Amino acid sequence: MSENSILEHSVVHEYLKKKVGEEGIVVIKSFLGKEETTDEEIAKITGLKLNIVRRILYILYESRIAEYKRLKDKESGWMTYLWSINPKNIEAAIENEAKRLIRNLEARLEFERENMFYVCSCGDTKVSFWQALEQNFKCGACGGALTYRDSSLIIKAIERRISEVEDP
Numbered sequence: 001m002s003e004n005s006i007l008e009h010s011v012v013h014e015y016l017k018k019k020v021g022e023e024g025i026v027v028i029k030s031f032l033g034k035e036e037t038t039d040e041e042i043a044k045i046t047g048l049k050l051n052i053v054r055r056i057l058y059i060l061y062e063s064r065i066a067e068y069k070r071l072k073d074k075e076s077g078w079m080t081y082l083w084s085i086n087p088k089n090i091e092a093a094i095e096n097e098a099k100r101l102i103r104n105l106e107a108r109l110e111f112e113r114e115n116m117f118y119v120c121s122c123g124d125t126k127v128s129f130w131q132a133l134e135q136n137f138k139c140g141a142c143g144g145a146l147t148y149r150d151s152s153l154i155i156k157a158i159e160r161r162i163s164e165v166e167d168p
């Protein structure tokens with residue numbers, strides 16, 4: 001990986017931190033100035049345990065941010081894994097993540113818009129209108145009265161979150 005700048009980008013940094021933690025960012029930074037390297041070399045440079053480095057590389061591999069090549073040593077028959085980071089795929093992974101998040105938020109939004117909920121002040125009960133009717137508008141946990149919960153604040157909060165994700 002040749003440049004540090006992509007890691008300095010706050011959206012990228014936040015995304016990677018959530019995905020692989022600060023240790024993961026340390027691992028990614030250990031690739032700076034290198035085309036490829038081994039997990040053992042990364043462990044040596046970063047001071048992280050080898051199993052932690054491997055776990056992080058595997059998570060990055062699943063998002064195609066990290067890639068590897070296998071090389072077989074002709075004499076010993078040992079396999080060496082040469083890892084590299086593909087910065088272009090960091091952007092793609094962030095885009096995919098944002099799309100997935102928006103899909104989830106939109107589903108939640110639709111659910112909130114289409115359903116009326118009844119709640120109890122004890123905090124244990126949140127049921128649909130039909131379920132509340134079945135229970136005679138009494139809480140199953142404490143027997144208290146179920147009251148209509150106004151969803152408009154939640155709907156606004158979800159809408160706000162969607163626009164934040166769409167336009168960070």
Ligand SMILES: [Zn+2]
Nearest residue numbers: 120122139142
């Ligand atoms: Zn209750």
